[in-house]
Amino acid sequence: MAAWTQMKFQDPASxxxxxxxxxxxxxxxxxxVVVLFCGGSILSLYRNGFLFTYLYEAQLIETIWTIVPGLILASLAVPSVNLLYYMDELMSPSVTIKAIAHQxxxxxxxxxxxxxxxxxxxKPLMGMKTGEFRLLEVDNRIVVPLKVSTRFLVTSTDVIHAWAMPSLGLKVDAVPGRLNQLGLEVFRTGVYYGQCSEICGANHSFMPVGLECIPFKMWTKWLWLNFL
Structure with missing residues (x-):
């Protein structure tokens, strides 16, 4: 989870x-690179006393400063689209978990x-233990197996919510009457925290998400001991 004075993303777990x-x-x-190049060019022109006022056109320069930014944008677009499709791709999930939002x-x-x-x-403040996090702890966490492809189906019974887990790179809207799907494979055991990320009413700030990742054998044992 996020630490005090942290300026970067949370440590990835997926x-x-x-x-x-x-x-x-x-x-x-x-x-x-772009800021340094443009800033350096502007500073160089500002400090340079030599000016040429009779240049009416420069097709080569105009071609260069049109093509180069286009290539830069393409170099950003290709990995972005690739990642977008990767996030939506779900190959034969072994476990399916349905998350239903309520107020x-x-x-x-x-x-x-x-x-x-x-x-x-x-989890109420009076029931918290030392080391637990205020407004993030829940009474029952989701438990997922380590390095197992897991599918989440997210919906809502009342208003629009959003199920989000920053350290896993997940955020999906919970919409009444609709099932939204996302895939997950956690590669590090531990406890992860998230929150509802869509304004959903008076107690929106008190709707955390708690997820725990454990090895597969321990996960099956947890299921049998608690529910089966």
């Missing part, structure tokens, strides 16, 4: 988030094979 950070770094590098809590169902469901509420 392949999607790794690719998002890579694209962000690539775009930022291009921005830095102001979440319900989860492992409905593909196990017919298991539970509600997840904000």
């Amino acid at each position: 392949y999607i988030m790794m690719k998002l950070i890579g694209l962000s770094d690539y775009a930022l590098a291009i921005v830095v 102001w809590y979440w319900s989860y169902e492992y409905s593909d094979k196990f017919k298991v469901g539970f509600d997840s509420y904000l």
Whole structure:
């Protein structure tokens, strides 16, 4: 999760988030090069006392400063579109979890094979333990297996919400009467936090998302001990 004075993205725990950070770094590098080049050119022209006032056209220069920015934009567009399709691609998920938004809590169902469901509420301040995070802890976390392709189906029963998990690079709207799908494969065990990211009413700020990733054998044991 985010740390105090942190200026970057959260540490990635999914392949999607790794690719998002890579694209962000690539775009930022291009921005830095363009700013330095343009700033240096402007400064050089400003400090240079030599001016040529009889230049009416320069087709070569105009061609260059049209083609080069176009190539730069294309170099940004290609990986962006590639990542967009990668995020929507879902190849034979092994686990399906349904996330249902309510005002102001979440319900989860492992409905593909196990017919298991539970509600997840904000953990009250009086029930929190040392080391837990205020406004982020929940009474029942989603538990997903490590390095297993997982599909999330997200919907809502009342207003529009958004299920978001920054460290996993996930955000999807929960719309009443509609199922939105996203794929996930977590490569690092741990506990991850998110929140509803769509203004949904008075208690919007008190609608966190808690997710825990554990090895597959421990995950099946957790299912049997708690629900089966």
